[in-house]
Amino acid sequence: MEDIQDNIQFQLSNELIEKVEILVEDKNDKELKLLLNEYHYADIAEILDELDVEDSVYVIKLLDSGLTSDILMELDEDNREDILKHLSAKEIAEEVEELDTDDAADIIAELPENRQAEVISQIEDEEHRDEITELLTYDDDTAGSLMAKELVKVYETWTVAGCLRRIRGQAKEVKRVHSIYVVDKKEKLIGRLSLKDLIVAKSDQKISEISNSNVDYVNVNEDVEDVAKIMAKYDLEAIPVVNENQTLLGRITIDDIVDVLKEEAEKDYQLAAGITQDVEADDSVWELTKARLPWLVLGLFGGLGSVFIMKGFENVMQTVPSLFFYTPLIAAMAGNVGVQSSAIIVQGIANDNVKGSIGNRLLKEIGLSLINGLALAFLVILFGFIIKQDLTESIAIAVSMMSVIVVAALVGTFVPIILDKRGIDPAIATGPFITTSNDILGIYLFFVLSGLIIGF
Amino acid sequence: MEDIQDNIQFQLSNELIEKVEILVEDKNDKELKLLLNEYHYADIAEILDELDVEDSVYVIKLLDSGLTSDILMELDEDNREDILKHLSAKEIAEEVEELDTDDAADIIAELPENRQAEVISQIEDEEHRDEITELLTYDDDTAGSLMAKELVKVYETWTVAGCLRRIRGQAKEVKRVHSIYVVDKKEKLIGRLSLKDLIVAKSDQKISEISNSNVDYVNVNEDVEDVAKIMAKYDLEAIPVVNENQTLLGRITIDDIVDVLKEEAEKDYQLAAGITQDVEADDSVWELTKARLPWLVLGLFGGLGSVFIMKGFENVMQTVPSLFFYTPLIAAMAGNVGVQSSAIIVQGIANDNVKGSIGNRLLKEIGLSLINGLALAFLVILFGFIIKQDLTESIAIAVSMMSVIVVAALVGTFVPIILDKRGIDPAIATGPFITTSNDILGIYLFFVLSGLIIGF
Numbered sequence: 088m089e090d091i092q093d094n095i096q097f098q099l100s101n102e103l104i105e106k107v108e109i110l111v112e113d114k115n116d117k118e119l120k121l122l123l124n125e126y127h128y129a130d131i132a133e134i135l136d137e138l139d140v141e142d143s144v145y146v147i148k149l150l151d152s153g154l155t156s157d158i159l160m161e162l163d164e165d166n167r168e169d170i171l172k173h174l175s176a177k178e179i180a181e182e183v184e185e186l187d188t189d190d191a192a193d194i195i196a197e198l199p200e201n202r203q204a205e206v207i208s209q210i211e212d213e214e215h216r217d218e219i220t221e222l223l224t225y226d227d228d229t230a231g232s233l234m235a236k237e238l239v240k241v242y243e244t245w246t247v248a249g250c251l252r253r254i255r256g257q258a259k260e261v262k263r264v265h266s267i268y269v270v271d272k273k274e275k276l277i278g279r280l281s282l283k284d285l286i287v288a289k290s291d292q293k294i295s296e297i298s299n300s301n302v303d304y305v306n307v308n309e310d311v312e313d314v315a316k317i318m319a320k321y322d323l324e325a326i327p328v329v330n331e332n333q334t335l336l337g338r339i340t341i342d343d344i345v346d347v348l349k350e351e352a353e354k355d356y357q358l359a360a361g362i363t364q365d366v367e368a369d370d371s372v373w374e375l376t377k378a379r380l381p382w383l384v385l386g387l388f389g390g391l392g393s394v395f396i397m398k399g400f401e402n403v404m405q406t407v408p409s410l411f412f413y414t415p416l417i418a419a420m421a422g423n424v425g426v427q428s429s430a431i432i433v434q435g436i437a438n439d440n441v442k443g444s445i446g447n448r449l450l451k452e453i454g455l456s457l458i459n460g461l462a463l464a465f466l467v468i469l470f471g472f473i474i475k476q477d478l479t480e481s482i483a484i485a486v487s488m489m490s491v492i493v494v495a496a497l498v499g500t501f502v503p504i505i506l507d508k509r510g511i512d513p514a515i516a517t518g519p520f521i522t523t524s525n526d527i528l529g530i531y532l533f534f535v536l537s538g539l540i541i542g543f
Numbered sequence: 544m545e546d547i548q549d550n551i552q553f554q555l556s557n558e559l560i561e562k563v564e565i566l567v568e569d570k571n572d573k574e575l576k577l578l579l580n581e582y583h584y585a586d587i588a589e590i591l592d593e594l595d596v597e598d599s600v601y602v603i604k605l606l607d608s609g610l611t612s613d614i615l616m617e618l619d620e621d622n623r624e625d626i627l628k629h630l631s632a633k634e635i636a637e638e639v640e641e642l643d644t645d646d647a648a649d650i651i652a653e654l655p656e657n658r659q660a661e662v663i664s665q666i667e668d669e670e671h672r673d674e675i676t677e678l679l680t681y682d683d684d685t686a687g688s689l690m691a692k693e694l695v696k697v698y699e700t701w702t703v704a705g706c707l708r709r710i711r712g713q714a715k716e717v718k719r720v721h722s723i724y725v726v727d728k729k730e731k732l733i734g735r736l737s738l739k740d741l742i743v744a745k746s747d748q749k750i751s752e753i754s755n756s757n758v759d760y761v762n763v764n765e766d767v768e769d770v771a772k773i774m775a776k777y778d779l780e781a782i783p784v785v786n787e788n789q790t791l792l793g794r795i796t797i798d799d800i801v802d803v804l805k806e807e808a809e810k811d812y813q814l815a816a817g818i819t820q821d822v823e824a825d826d827s828v829w830e831l832t833k834a835r836l837p838w839l840v841l842g843l844f845g846g847l848g849s850v851f852i853m854k855g856f857e858n859v860m861q862t863v864p865s866l867f868f869y870t871p872l873i874a875a876m877a878g879n880v881g882v883q884s885s886a887i888i889v890q891g892i893a894n895d896n897v898k899g900s901i902g903n904r905l906l907k908e909i910g911l912s913l914i915n916g917l918a919l920a921f922l923v924i925l926f927g928f929i930i931k932q933d934l935t936e937s938i939a940i941a942v943s944m945m946s947v948i949v950v951a952a953l954v955g956t957f958v959p960i961i962l963d964k965r966g967i968d969p970a971i972a973t974g975p976f977i978t979t980s981n982d983i984l985g986i987y988l989f990f991v992l993s994g995l996i997i998g999f
Contacts, residue, residue, distance in 0.1 A: 129776050255743055263780065264739055265719075282738045283720055287711055319805065320585050322798045324719065324780060341797050342778045348801065349775065352808030353890060359815055360886030360973065361879055368891030372911050379883050380915050386879045387919050390872025391926050397868040398930075404864055411860075411867040412853040415874040416846025419982055422878070423817055423842045423975055427835050430816030434809060435824030455828050459836050463843050470847050474854070517816065519879055526875055 097130045104137050111142045116149055128154055132161035140166070144173040156185035159194065168197060176202060180209035188215065189235035189343070192222035222337075230314050231307040233347070234328045234337035239267045241294055243277060248290035265325035268335055269298040276327055276335040278302055304329050307336055314339060315347045316439070354514070355437075359430065361386070361519040382519045389523030393418070393530045400534045403543055409476060410537055413484050414530055420463070420488060421495040421529030422522040424456065428499030429517040436507050448500065456496035460489035479541060487536035491529040498525055553586045560593050567598045572605055584610055588617035596622070600629040612641035615650065624653060632658060636665035644671065645691035645799070648678035678793075686770050687763040689803070690784045690793035695723045697750055699733060704746035721781035724791055725754040732783055732791040734758055760785050763792055770795060771803045772895070810970070811893075815886065817842070817975035838975045845979030849874065849986045856990045859999050865932060866993055869940050870986055876919070876944060877951040877985030878978040880912065884955030885973040892963050904956065912952035916945035935997060943992035947985040954981055 110119040123131055123146065131150075135143040135158065147155045147170060159167055159182055171179060171194075179198075183191045183206065195203050203223075210216040218236040225231025241250045254267065267285065269278035278298035288297045304327045305314050318326055324341045357363070361382035366375055393414070403410060435441035441448075464485035471481030499521055503513035566575040579587055579602065587606075591599040591614065603611045603626060615623055615638055627635060627650075635654075639647045639662065651659050659679075666672040674692040681687025697706045710723065723741065725734035734754035744753045760783045761770050774782055780797045813819070817838035822831055849870070859866060891897035897904075920941035927937030955977055959969035 127777060129778075251742065263721075263737075281719075282742070286707065286738070286742070319798075319801050321583060322585075324797065341780065341801070342775075345775050345797070345801060345804065348804055348808070352804070352812070356808070356812055356815065356890065357886060359812065360882045362883050362886060366887065367894070368887050368897050372907060372914065375887070375911055376914050379911075380918060382883070383876065383879055383915055383919060384922065386875050387872065387922055390869070390875045391923075393871040394865075394868040394926075395930075397871075398865075401864065404860060404867075408857065408860055409850075409854075411870075412850040413846070414867075415849040415853075415870050415982055415986060416843065418871040418874060419842050419846045419878075419978065420839065422875075423839055423978070426816045426974075427818050427838070430813060430818060431822065431824050431831070434812065438823070441824050451828060455831055455835075458828065458832050459839055462836060463839060466840065466843055467847075470850075474851075518882075522875070522879070526871060530871060 097126065097133075099130075099133050099137070104134060107134055107146070108138065108142060111138075111145050119146070119149060123150060124154075128157035129161045132158045135170075136163050136166050140169040140173065143170050147174070148178070152181050153185050156182040156190075160186065160190050164197070167194075171198065176205040177209050179206045180211075183210060183219070184212060184215065187235045187237050188218045188222055188337075189233065191215070191219050192232075195219060196223060225307065228311045229307065230305045230309040230311065230328050230339060231336070233311055233314065233343050234307070234339045236337050238327070238335075238338045239264050240335060241267055241269055241280075243269050243271055243293075243295040243298065245294045246290070247285060247288045247292045247294070247297065250294055251285060251290070254285075263340065265338075265340065266327075268302075268327050268338070269294055270335050274335055275333045276302065276304055276329050279327070302327065305339070306330070311347055312351060315344045315351070318344050319348070355433070355517075358512075358514045359426070359433075359517040386519050386523050389526050392527040396527065396531050396534065400538075403534070403538070406543055407480060407537070407541055409480055410484070410534065413488075414533070417488060417491055417529050417533045418526040421491050421525035424459070424492050424495040425499035425521040425525040426517055428452065428456075428496045429503050429513075429521050432500050432503045433513045433517055436503065436513055441504075445504075448504075449497070452496050452500045453493060456493045457489070460492040463492065464489045483537040483540035486540060487533045490536055491532050494532060495525045495529060498528065553582065553589075555586075555589050555593070560590060563590055563602070564594065564598060567594075567601050575602070575605060579606065580610075584613035585617045588614045591626075592619050592622055596625040596629065599626050603630070604634070608637050609641050612638040612646075616642065616646050620653070623650075627654065632661040633665050635662045636667075639666060639675070640668060640671065643691045643693050644674045644678055644793075645689065647671070647675050648688075651675060652679060681763065684767045685763065686761045686765040686767065686784050686795060687792070689767055689770065689799050690763070690795045692793050694783070694791075694794045695720050696791060697723055697725055697736075699725050699727055699749075699751040699754065701750045702746070703741060703744045703748045703750070703753065706750055707741060707746070710741075719796065721794075721796065722783075724758075724783050724794070725750055726791050730791055731789045732758065732760055732785050735783070758783065761795070762786070767803055768807065771800045771807070774800050775804070811889070811973075814968075814970045815882070815889075815973040842975050842979050845982050848983040852983065852987050852990065856994075859990070859994070862999055863936060863993070863997055865936055866940070866990065869944075870989070873944060873947055873985050873989045874982040877947050877981035880915070880948050880951040881955035881977040881981040882973055884908065884912075884952045885959050885969075885977050888956050888959045889969045889973055892959065892969055897960075901960075904960075905953070908952050908956045909949060912949045913945070916948040919948065920945045939993040939996035942996060943989045946992055947988050950988060951981045951985060954984065 106122065107119070110122065135146060138146070143166065147158070159170070162170070183194060186194065195206055198206060207216060207220060210219065222231065222234070222236065239254050241254065245253070264282055266279045266281055268276060269280060271277050278300045279302040280294070280298045284297055303317070303321060303323060305317065307328050307330050314326065317323070318341060325338050327335055328337045328339060330336055354365070357366070361379070363378040363381065366378040397411070397414065432441060467485040467488060468481045471478070471484070502521060503516040506516055507513045562578065563575070566578065591602060594602070599622065603614070615626070618626070639650060642650065651662055654662060663672060663676060666675065678687065678690070678692065695710050697710065701709070720738055722735045722737060724732060725736060727733050734756045735758040736750070736754045740753055759773070759777060759779060761773065763784050763786050770782065773779070774797060781794050783791055784793045784795060786792055810821070813822070817835070819834040819837065822834040853867070853870065888897060923941040923944060924937045927934070927940070958977060959972040962972055963969040
């Protein structure tokens with residue numbers, strides 16, 4: 088099947104990058120075009136992500152703007168920013184002309200404010216310019232910031248034949264026709280139909296006869312994550328966006344949602360690992376330090392807090408020195424239990440399946456941590472037996488560890504719930520935040536309770 | 544806009560659940576149907592997830608199988624399993640008849656083996672039965688296990704008019720027509736076109752004239768995660784699946800990929816938090832214990848290892864007792880740094896952006912951890928100064944902490960890389976696994992290095 092271009096098998100190689108670099112250096116435009124036109128724009132973006140910014144700019148200026156606009160969208164954000172710095176407002180406007188309104192607005196929003204107006208004024212197509220300007224007014228993380236103005240819209244009074252004729256025009260501008268939206272004469276969304284419905288229908292039928300009034304939609308101010316949840320839950324591939332008056336404003340497609348879900352998952356994962364969002368393995372040492380050091384400093388303060396607490400129990404060292412050997416274990420257990428509890432709650436909140444009353448959740452979490460704690464306490468006593476530790480000491484350590492586990496589970500469960508209730512992203516509660524507070528609390532509890540049992 | 548059914552605003556309430564329970568108890572079928580038919584199948588599934596299994600079975604048997612088959616697909620896996628146990632093979636077969644082949648195969652695959660054959664033999668539509676049987680032969684986590692047999696296929700020799708006529712028949716079976724796949728007379732995939740292309744074309748044109756030979760596809764044995772990566776990267780909403788001979792076998796749609804991405808993200812997140820995959824906040828205490836306790840036992844063994852190491856340095860307690868106060872801090876730093884490094888590498892591996900040689904990565908990681916370590920060491924010395932700690936001790940603690948941080952970063956970076964090279968999911972390396980090994984290693988290093996500096 089040599090005639091099928093198989094761009095799935097694309098593997099970025101050092102040879103390919105070098106080949107491109109040499110062609111750029113030689114200014115061998117003909118060969119460069121021949122070579123790159125073989126690849127999908129997403130693959131060319133991967134190549135450019137590896138080049139110096141000057142070389143990337145050279146390639147962008149060389150290739151057709153129909154292709155380069157798509158390449159720009161696929162680049163790493165940092166690299167795109169650098170490349171756009173080297174392009175004139177006119178050149179950026181030309182790229183923007185080729186893009187759908189949602190992507191166009193995203194690119195312009197990334198520019199410094201003074202350049203934004205400059206680029207917008209250079210967009211020749213007036214309708215495109217107005218639509219982009221409208222999209223730029225919506226807040227980040229709202230449906231409005233994600234939607235595109237490109238859609239296929241028909242009036243309820245049209246016939247199937249008339250409709251087919253007119254949507255031929257509209258459809259040319261729209262890459263993928265998921266649904267055709269039906270509006271009344273006031274532009275209010277009143278239904279939808281699919282291209283398939285249109286093809287299957289008789290040509291003299293009215294749109295109102297064949298359209299489906301059961302149409303899902305979201306408000307333009309709806310939170311992006313909620314839009315993603317709705318589209319995933321109802322298996323929607325596109326959803327229309329309306330304002331308070333039900334006027335059809337745009338549509339959001341599933342590929343944008345895939346990006347939202349991926350970013351969301353990566354952000355939560357990084358927060359849980361104690362990394363400020365949005366760094367990658369290949370970022371600079373400086374960027375990685377900025378993302379990691381603050382969390383480590385937080386952990387350090389926690390650790391220094393423990394030093395302080397233990398200094399307070401320094402006299403116990405003479406009588407029960409082994410307690411001090413167990414402090415890393417106590418801290419680890421408090422940390423691990425806290426992270427487990429918080430992760431389950433954070434995911435539950437994200438998936439809307441944290442139901443039932445606070446009281447029930449409290450009982451469940453206590454029950455759960457008591458079971459886990461009992462099993463672990465048994466192992467600690469067994470270990471004490473093996474290393475011939477004094478039994479009272481072993482029991483004191485096991486019992487206070489169990490209490491620490493229960494408290495850690497409660498902290499891990501309720502801190503995310505409280506944060507969520509206050510409108511703060513509960514994901515920041517997993518990871519170093521919970522670990523650090525549970526470490527200090529755990530070690531303090533451990534010494535106090537052991538003291539009560541052993542008697543010091 | 545009262546005539547638009549707004550199922551987006553659905554909020555599961557206790558009142559609604561109770562209402563359904565009462566109607567079931569009263570066997571008030573008419574009211575129950577009236578009530579439930581107002582909701583989207585995904586919403587009804589949410590309601591059933593809260594009912595007893597007997598009540599759910601009652602509702603499933605009551606409603607139309609066209610609706611209940613979709614409800615079944617949206618239920619929690621555990622609840623679906625319970626409900627299916629209460630249905631006869633014949634009843635399950637009726638549900639399966641209504642489903643697309645991919646969903647049908649998924650449901651059947653969940654049944655115990657002896658029931659599988661029974662259900663399959665009860666499927667009346669022979670073609671549907673054969674297609675489902677074929678899908679059941681593909682391994683989990685391959686493109687074959689995710690694809691559906693439903694697709695719209697045309698031969699290159701057809702005309703646009705003939706094609707439109709014939710796909711009217713095929714399209715009725717296919718919920719969403721993303722692409723029309725063009726095959727030659729041997730059923731080999733040679734191109735694609737969209738419904739839009741077909742509508743825009745002249746009716747006497749040949750398919751071969753208007754089709755696009757640049758068609759992406761995946762092999763039926765391709766890994767599901769790779770399929771997800773390809774579809775996300777190239778913004779595809781559907782991708783055809785072929786065998787080694789390029790014969791068109793089925794297609795995968797983006798909604799299945801959304802599910803794969805979500806599951807993958809949740810699995811990684813849970814592994815990083817030390818939870819065996821696939822538990823939810825609302826699972827039973829026993830299930831949650833099974834998912835959590837093994838990881839805690841791992842952590843406990845790590846902690847007991849630290850006890851052992853510190854016992855070996857017991858005599859140091861007389862001379863430099865403060866070293867023992869710092870052990871939770873050392874363990875926390877080793878753990879946090881290890882988790883950060885591993886999380887970045889695990890995400891980098893998942894996104895294919897861990898490039899460059901091992902040597903460069905080594906240097907970068909050492910550089911990064913030295914910068915972080917220096918900053919933290921400075922804070923430790925400052926803290927020592929404030930609490931009037933002996934300067935040599937402070938320096939010993941700071942320097943050995945710095946070494947621990949470098950080693951922890953290297954372990955966190957290279958363990959996932961090594962696991963990945965051996966074909967093991969690197970995500971298991973984040974979380975308790977890295978934390979525990981770094982704790983032990985860190986505390987050992989800390990005492991040895993401090994000993995060298997202070998001299999004990």
